[in-house]
Structures are given as C-alpha cells and as structure tokens.
Amino acid sequence: MKAFMLVVTLWLAGCTALFAQEKDTYTCGHIYGIVYHETHQDTLPLIHANVYWLNTVAGTTTDDQGFFRLDLSPSSERLVADYVGFAADTLSVRPGMHGLAIYLQPDHRHGEITITGEKPHTHHLHEAEVNTQIITRQGLRTLACCNLAESFENSLSVDVEQSDAVSGAKRIKMLGLAGFYTQVLVEKNPVMRGLISPFGMEFIPGFWIDAIDISKGTASVATGYESLTGQINIELAKPEQAKPVSFNAFQNSMGRSELTFTGATSVSPRVSTMLLSYASYNRQRWDEDNDTFLDMPLVTHLSLMNRWKYSGENRDGHFGFRILQDRRDGGQSHFDFDRPPSANTLYGSRNRIQRYEFFSKAGSALASGSSLGLILSGFYHHQESFWGRKSYDGDEKSLHANLIYEKSAQRYTVSSGISFSLDQRDEVFQQQLFAADEQVPGVFVEYTYKPVSQLSVMSGFRYDRHNLYGSFYTPRFHLRYQMDALTSLRLSAGKGYRVPHLFMDSPSILASAREVIFSEPLEAEEAWNAGVQITRDFSLGPDRPGNVVIDFYRTEFLQQTVVDLDHTPRAILLYNLDGRSYSNSGQIEVTMTAVKGMDVTAAYRFNDVRMTFADQLKELPLNPRHKGVLVLSYTVPNRKWQFDVTTQYNGRTRLPNTEANPESYRLGQHSPDYVQLFAQVTRKLKKLELYIGGENLTGFRQQQPILAWDEPFSPYFDSSLIWGPTSGRRFYLGVRLN
Known part of the structure; x- marks a missing residue:
C-alpha cells in the first residue's frame, strides 16, 4: 500500500512539474x-x-x-x-x-434563414479514445422505445432479454456477458446500481432520453472500477435546451397505456428548470398460450423528476431529484391480488417499489486551463415482494461522490480525483436477513497524450479499498490512431472488478422452485478485457455517406461467481470459479445512405462465451452465439413521412440440463433460431408527430416458457429459462408534441 501511494505521488508530481514548465500557447x-x-x-x-x-x-x-x-x-x-x-x-x-x-x-x-437536416440515428465518435457509439434522439424514435429497455432493438452492441416469465423484467447483455458487468450511468451518475438493477432499464422513459452513449470494453478509470465489458451512459433532456412543453402518448394492442410530459422554463438568464413526468398503466390480463399464467405482468408505474441548471461565468451546475413508484403483479391469471398469498391456492407474484433519488454535477474553470468538478448522487430504495411461496424484501441506501481535477495543455490532459461510495443494504429472503454495509474510497489518475492530431493515448490507474473485499487495482489503456483521412484504429486493454449480489444477479432464485446452495463464500469478481476496433468511412456519392465498423473484444475472468443451473434442475449452485471463463465477441456493422432519404444498417455479431462448471469448460447457457440485424429507414423528400423497419435474426442457444426432470418437464439441448420484425410509420406535422407500428410481427414466441406451469408449487417449477419472446404480435399507436 505504501509503495502504491509513493508511485501515485511521484506520477502526480511529475505531471504537475511537466505542466508547470509548459507555457500558455x-x-x-x-x-x-x-x-x-x-x-x-x-x-x-x-x-x-x-x-x-x-x-x-x-x-x-x-x-x-x-x-x-x-x-x-x-x-x-x-x-x-x-x-x-x-x-x-x-x-x-x-x-x-x-x-x-x-x-x-x-x-x-x-432575414430568416432556415437550415434543414437531421442527426443520424446512430454514429460513432471519431475523436474519442474509447470505442463509443451514440444512439441519438432521432434513432430512439424509429421504434416505440417507451423506456430504456426497448431502446436497443436496432443495435447489436447491446442485447435486451426477459429475465423470467412472471415479472417480465428486462436485462441487458454486452459482449455476451450479463448486464451487471456493464456499468450503467445516468449523466455519469451511478444511480442504476443496487436493488433497482432487475427493473431499472424499464424505469427510464424513452421520451426523457436525449442520447445513449454505448462504450465497449473498459471505460475511463474516472467513473469507477466496475465496467468489465462496457459502459452505457444515458443523457437526459436538458432544461436549457428543451422545449417549453412536450408530451408523448402511447397505446398498444395489449392494453399498455403510457403518457410522458416534460416542461422547461428559464427562471433567470442564468437559471433554468425542467419537470419530467412518466406514467405507465396495464392491468389487462392476457394468456395467449393457455398455460394459466399471464403473458406479461400487470403494471402501474409513476415517475417524476425535477432538474435545475445554473450557468455562471466560468462555472455551472446541475442538480435534481426523482421519485418513482412501481406496482407489478404476475403469476396465474386468476390469482386474486387483493387477498394475501396464504389465502390463494394459485401461484401469484407481487412486487412493490418505492424509490427516491437525488443527483448533482458542478464544475468550475480555474486558471491556466484547469478545472474542478464534483459529481454527487444518492438514493433510497424500498421493495416488498412475494413469488409464489417465496418472499423477498429489500431496503437500500446509497451515496456516491466523485471529485475530479483536470489540467489541459496543448498536447496533454491529466485528470485525477478521489471518490467514495457507500451502500447499506438489508435484504430479507424467506425470513432470513442478508445485510451488507459497503464502503469504498478510491483514488485515480488518468493521462492523455496527443503528440499529433492523428494519435492519442489515454492511460489511467485507480486504487479502491473495499471494506469487505480488500484492495482493487485497476489499470486501463486506450489508443486511437487515425490511419488516414477515412480510417481509424482503436486499441484498449484494462481490468475491472465487481462485487456479486445474490438476488439481483440471479432471477432463478425468486422465479423458480430451485433450492439455493452456497458451496463457499463468494469472492469479488475480477477480469481483464482487451479489444480492437477499425472504422472506415466511405461515400456512395453526394450526400450518401457510409461507414464500416469492425471490432473484437475478449474478456478473461480471473475470478467469477458461477451460477450453476446444470448440476441439477432442482437447485442453483453458487461457487467461485475454479478454472477458465472467457468471452470472445466479434462484430461487423455497415451503415450507409443507400439513396437520398434511405438509411441502411446491416450488422452481424458472433459470441463465444464459456465457463468452467464443476471442472468442465462449457458454453454459457441462454446465450446465443449468432445474431444479425437489418435496419431500413426511409424519409420522403418533404420530410413529412418516415418509414422504419428492423429485422432481427437470433441464433440458437444452449439450454440448461433438465434431464433429471420428469419427461414432460424436460427441455431440449438447444433452442431454435428465430426471426423478429419491427415496423413503424411516422407522420410529421408542424408541431406533432403521429406514429403507428408493430412489434414481433413474425409472431414467434417461446414454447413452454414456464416449466411445470400446471404444478407451480412442485420442485420442477421454473419460469427463468427464457431464451425468446413470451408474447406474440403487438401493435401500437402514439402521438408526440415537440
């Protein structure tokens, strides 16, 4: 520890001396x-x-x-x-x-000058050292995108899947690995951590979002040690840029109704504020496959956010708060949710969430090209739920602070800072208390060197001291090289850590009858990630640009929590990795304007993800190896009509071993591959946008998504083995004012 602090001190002193000698040029x-x-x-x-x-x-x-x-x-x-x-x-x-x-x-x-044009639906940041893809507001509006979980259907960088057939919760994957290895931020604030993880993707409405930044591989050390496979940062609508009044109303064919409203105003020349609200309601019961279970949960959700912006001379600040309530009921369609579960003979699930968040960012420009910034956020989360005869309640309090100092010169930028995270969590599962009090102070430094405009190198190191898991040492490196005017190369390598959270990470614990078996105390997860990306721009003619992006990433785990569903279909074994575990992920994406007004994106991705289960290196279950997407978007010359079509191909996946079950409750070794189709037509008026569309238009759905649905209280019941859509075709219509 002393040697580490000496190295950091000498590095900072050297950087300070270097910049002290450099003149203001x-x-x-x-x-x-x-x-x-x-x-x-x-x-x-x-x-x-x-x-x-x-x-x-x-x-x-x-x-x-x-x-x-x-x-x-x-x-x-x-x-x-x-x-x-x-x-x-x-x-x-x-x-x-x-x-x-x-x-x-x-x-x-x-006189009046009118400039017409639109941002692309997605684009890559050419000047950034980190491989970053941006989904713009225009891209989000090519699909329904009612919430964040539905915003990645036309992107291969992020997969969204249903975690179980009872709660309908959505989770993401990146580079073939579970979403909890990806750091999710809201304007650089880590408010998506903790107990909200299983449902948090559905709690941010798409109409609030201004852009989504997707970074593959390890991210900057300034944001923490947790981004093992990537980082997703959500930029929300800003008070100083938003329209005075905007709203979005949505209704689909399965009874889901949503209304989003935003209002912004300037309080003074330096102060602006914004109110954002979101309501979602669906209490209509559907059981299209006649297995007595609801195809999707009954949901009532309300979110309210108020944010403020201050712009002063050489300083600015953002702060705000959000409150939300979510009521989610699932299970058998005739379950009486007005009665306690002990008074019902059917299987039911109830989940209640109340959450309060605050967030702030403040920055000040100092002398000689330096600046100081503070990011501060926190939340309180309360959850009560039951799943059949299992009960789960959780309370969590969290506080995060990150102080960043940055010094810029002609060819150098150095960032350094300190951070602190506090998480107090009490979880009660089957009347057994699982309590945790995590305190993590950290320090980091990051140095970016740009000797010429074509080359930039960013290296960083951070040290964190976890009160329960000890020291985390996190080195990271990124390089960008502009090979010529149209071609750029990026390399990255780095380390990441993550603390396992039992109930947030493993939906099988709650959504099945499996017994939970701890083979040993679980250690912190640790992995290396390295990747390469090549981007090539091209042109098909005037106003017909295009680009090709090829990337490959490998994640190698040194320590990992193994969730073993293969040992027996009646239990979940949890133990530390003893052997190899890795992910190889390669992707190629071509984006172009084929003809004026017609944008085309075609992409293919291959994942090879393997883990050691009980001394055997196996393919990770419920993880497709192949996936492809084709996105077509056409806007007529007068820009009043827009037509969007997205086609997805999903390859087969290995299924957990269920051979020990009775024959009627067994699954095959692999799922079939399948295709999904999404389409939307948008009519743009002066101040309104009317849209109508359909989801999963091929009508494909997973057969038997719930094992032993006819015996929900038997040891064979399992609603967590989801590999495909659990509901069929859905149609929707909506209107936007902006």
Whole structure:
C-alpha cells in the first residue's frame, strides 16, 4: 500500500512539474447561438462555427459540442467567431485565457434563414479514445422505445432479454456477458446500481432520453472500477435546451397505456428548470398460450423528476431529484391480488417499489486551463415482494461522490480525483436477513497524450479499498490512431472488478422452485478485457455517406461467481470459479445512405462465451452465439413521412440440463433460431408527430416458457429459462408534441 501511494505521488508530481514548465500557447472555449422565441430564448452550441485570428489565415472550427481549441497567434490578439445566420463577434484574447464562452446574436440583416437536416440515428465518435457509439434522439424514435429497455432493438452492441416469465423484467447483455458487468450511468451518475438493477432499464422513459452513449470494453478509470465489458451512459433532456412543453402518448394492442410530459422554463438568464413526468398503466390480463399464467405482468408505474441548471461565468451546475413508484403483479391469471398469498391456492407474484433519488454535477474553470468538478448522487430504495411461496424484501441506501481535477495543455490532459461510495443494504429472503454495509474510497489518475492530431493515448490507474473485499487495482489503456483521412484504429486493454449480489444477479432464485446452495463464500469478481476496433468511412456519392465498423473484444475472468443451473434442475449452485471463463465477441456493422432519404444498417455479431462448471469448460447457457440485424429507414423528400423497419435474426442457444426432470418437464439441448420484425410509420406535422407500428410481427414466441406451469408449487417449477419472446404480435399507436 505504501509503495502504491509513493508511485501515485511521484506520477502526480511529475505531471504537475511537466505542466508547470509548459507555457500558455493556446486558447479554448465554447461558442453558443442565442435563438429568440415569442416567450423564451434557447442557447444552443454552434457546430462547425468558424474561429480565427483577425487578419491571419490561422483558424479552426468548433466540434459537435461547440468547443474549439486554437494556438495563440504571434501577430494578432483579436479572435473572431463567425457562424451563418448570426452576427460575428470579435474579442481580445491574452495568454492564459481559457474556457471562453462566446455568445452570438442572430443577424437579422439577412432575414430568416432556415437550415434543414437531421442527426443520424446512430454514429460513432471519431475523436474519442474509447470505442463509443451514440444512439441519438432521432434513432430512439424509429421504434416505440417507451423506456430504456426497448431502446436497443436496432443495435447489436447491446442485447435486451426477459429475465423470467412472471415479472417480465428486462436485462441487458454486452459482449455476451450479463448486464451487471456493464456499468450503467445516468449523466455519469451511478444511480442504476443496487436493488433497482432487475427493473431499472424499464424505469427510464424513452421520451426523457436525449442520447445513449454505448462504450465497449473498459471505460475511463474516472467513473469507477466496475465496467468489465462496457459502459452505457444515458443523457437526459436538458432544461436549457428543451422545449417549453412536450408530451408523448402511447397505446398498444395489449392494453399498455403510457403518457410522458416534460416542461422547461428559464427562471433567470442564468437559471433554468425542467419537470419530467412518466406514467405507465396495464392491468389487462392476457394468456395467449393457455398455460394459466399471464403473458406479461400487470403494471402501474409513476415517475417524476425535477432538474435545475445554473450557468455562471466560468462555472455551472446541475442538480435534481426523482421519485418513482412501481406496482407489478404476475403469476396465474386468476390469482386474486387483493387477498394475501396464504389465502390463494394459485401461484401469484407481487412486487412493490418505492424509490427516491437525488443527483448533482458542478464544475468550475480555474486558471491556466484547469478545472474542478464534483459529481454527487444518492438514493433510497424500498421493495416488498412475494413469488409464489417465496418472499423477498429489500431496503437500500446509497451515496456516491466523485471529485475530479483536470489540467489541459496543448498536447496533454491529466485528470485525477478521489471518490467514495457507500451502500447499506438489508435484504430479507424467506425470513432470513442478508445485510451488507459497503464502503469504498478510491483514488485515480488518468493521462492523455496527443503528440499529433492523428494519435492519442489515454492511460489511467485507480486504487479502491473495499471494506469487505480488500484492495482493487485497476489499470486501463486506450489508443486511437487515425490511419488516414477515412480510417481509424482503436486499441484498449484494462481490468475491472465487481462485487456479486445474490438476488439481483440471479432471477432463478425468486422465479423458480430451485433450492439455493452456497458451496463457499463468494469472492469479488475480477477480469481483464482487451479489444480492437477499425472504422472506415466511405461515400456512395453526394450526400450518401457510409461507414464500416469492425471490432473484437475478449474478456478473461480471473475470478467469477458461477451460477450453476446444470448440476441439477432442482437447485442453483453458487461457487467461485475454479478454472477458465472467457468471452470472445466479434462484430461487423455497415451503415450507409443507400439513396437520398434511405438509411441502411446491416450488422452481424458472433459470441463465444464459456465457463468452467464443476471442472468442465462449457458454453454459457441462454446465450446465443449468432445474431444479425437489418435496419431500413426511409424519409420522403418533404420530410413529412418516415418509414422504419428492423429485422432481427437470433441464433440458437444452449439450454440448461433438465434431464433429471420428469419427461414432460424436460427441455431440449438447444433452442431454435428465430426471426423478429419491427415496423413503424411516422407522420410529421408542424408541431406533432403521429406514429403507428408493430412489434414481433413474425409472431414467434417461446414454447413452454414456464416449466411445470400446471404444478407451480412442485420442485420442477421454473419460469427463468427464457431464451425468446413470451408474447406474440403487438401493435401500437402514439402521438408526440415537440
């Protein structure tokens, strides 16, 4: 420990000395445009605005966030910012002036200028060191996307699957591994951790989301040690950019009704606020396969969020809170949910969640290109549930803080900081208490070096001390090399850790009659991840761009919690890995504008995931090896109609061993492969969007999703062996005001 702290101290001292010797040779900042409306004004970042020194040829343009960086000029101190439709501005800049905020006023001399266009549905960040794909707001609207769990149907980077046939909860997978190996953040806040994990993907409505950032492989050390396979960061609508009033109303053919409302206003020139609400209701009982169990749970959900934004000179801040209540009932269709389970002879499931969250981010620009930021969040989660004759209740309190200092120079950026996480959790399963009090302080440093514009290298290291599992040492490395004007290469390697959580990680414990057997105390999970990505842009003609993305990632576990469903179909064995466990995941994706207005995405992915079960290296069950997707999106020339079609191919998967069951309660060795089809038509009016569509239009559904449905209290009952859709065709319609 002392040796580690000495190394970190010497590294920080060396970086500080390096930057202390470097002169201020550049200026940087953001350029914004002010757009006036009848009752309010918007401040928007100006993309590709011109920035240059007066009476010189030295200049640059802003990036997609309105940011610019420009070397100082020996012959001029007058900086000019210019953008079509806005009045140019000229200001004096002296050495040491960084973090400029330049606001351009509309240029009314030229009359009204209308610029039409749309963001792509998805795109990759070319300048980022980490392999990052962005799903934009436009991409989210090509499908129903009522919540976050339904936002990945046209992407192969993330899989979404149903965890069991009773609760209908959705979970994700990345690189062929369970979603709890992927760090999920909301605007860099880790509020999706803990007991909310099984249902959290459904608790963020799609209409709240502005963009989804998907990063494969290990992420920056600044966000923690947990991203073993990747990171998903959800960017929500911002008060300073949102429309005064927006709403989305949705209704599908199976009785699901949803209403989302957002409202934003400026309290003062520096303060803005936003209210976001979401309600979902479905109490209609469906049993299309006649197994007496509901095809989907009866849900009543309500979420409310209020967020604030402050923009000051060289500093800004965000803070807000969210409250939610979720009521979810499942099981046999004639179960009486108004009576206690002991008074029913049928199988029923009830889940009640109450949750309160707060979040904040604050940043301040300091002298000489440095800045200081604080991320602070916390939540309280209360849950009560029963699953047949099993009972489960949980209470959790969490607090997370991350203080980050960043220093930027012409070719270097160094970030360092400290973090602290506190999780207090009490879970009661079958009247047995499982309590945990986790405290994790951490420290990190990350160094980015850009010797030339074509090459950037980011290396980082963090140390965390877990009060229950000891020390975590997390090194990570990323490299981006622009091979030519159209081709870029990325390499990454790093380590990650994760603390296992019994009931959150294993739905089979609650959704089946299996007995839980602990073979030994479970250790923290530990894995290395390495990957490579090549991106190549091309053009089919004017206004017909395209690109090809090929990547491959390998995850190798040093320690892992093994959830063994093969040993016997009547029990779940939990033990530490003794042998090998790895994941190989390769993907190729082609995106292009085939003809004007027609965007096409075709992708294929292969996963090879294996784990040692009782001294035998086997393919991980319920994990398809092959998957493909074809997405077609056509917008007519006047942009009033949009047609979207998504086709998915899902390959077969190995099923857990059920040979010890009676013959009628056995599964085959593999599931069949199947195809799903999604389609939507959107009519765009001046202020409204009307849409109608269908999901799972092929009508494919898993046969016998519940083992022993006719004997739900027998030892053979299991509703957790889900490999395909459990409900058939669904149709929907909706309207958006924006």
